[in-house]
Amino acid sequence: MKRNRCIYLILIVLVIILGLGSRSGFGPKWIHLYVGDVLWALMLFFIVGLVFKEKNTYWVAVTAVSIAFLVEFSQLYQATWINAIRHTKIGGLVLGFGFLWTDLLSYTIGISIGVLLEKKVFTYSHIS
Structure with a gap:
């Protein structure tokens, strides 16, 4: 699959905006607990797809899940030293603070959404 880097860059920025918005305190508590992690993983899927635009969707998904x-x-x-990085705004958003099994599920869901979007939406609309 050959991805349009411009589209993927726009998607990454959109997901970042949605992810930061999910931490704003608006909406139910579960949004703050899980949606940000789902969106972080979706962003990661799009970043891997952007960098490796010639690789197939499943390779991108496995790489994103691994990361x-x-x-x-x-x-x-x-x-x-790593906790000092985590206590910066960017470090905390990228590296997180504490291990949670539920985050692994959230990441899997976010990357699965990326796979579905790429396979169903982008393929049919000829965006990719």
Whole structure:
């Protein structure tokens, strides 16, 4: 699959805006607990697709899941230097703070949404 980098860049920015909005305190509590992680993983899927535009959808999905899970499992490591990075705004958004099994499910859902969008929406609309 050959992806349109311009479209993927727009999608990444849109997902970032939605993700930051999900942390704003608006809406039910479950939104703050799970939707941000789903959107983070969706953004990761789009970033991997942007960088590796010639790779097939499933390769992008496996790579995105691997990165997301690696980041989540890295939260089990609590050294001073990495915690200092985590306590910055960007570091906290990218690396997170503490390991949660539910985050792994959220990441899987977010990346699955990316796969569905790419396979169903982008294929039929000839955007990709």
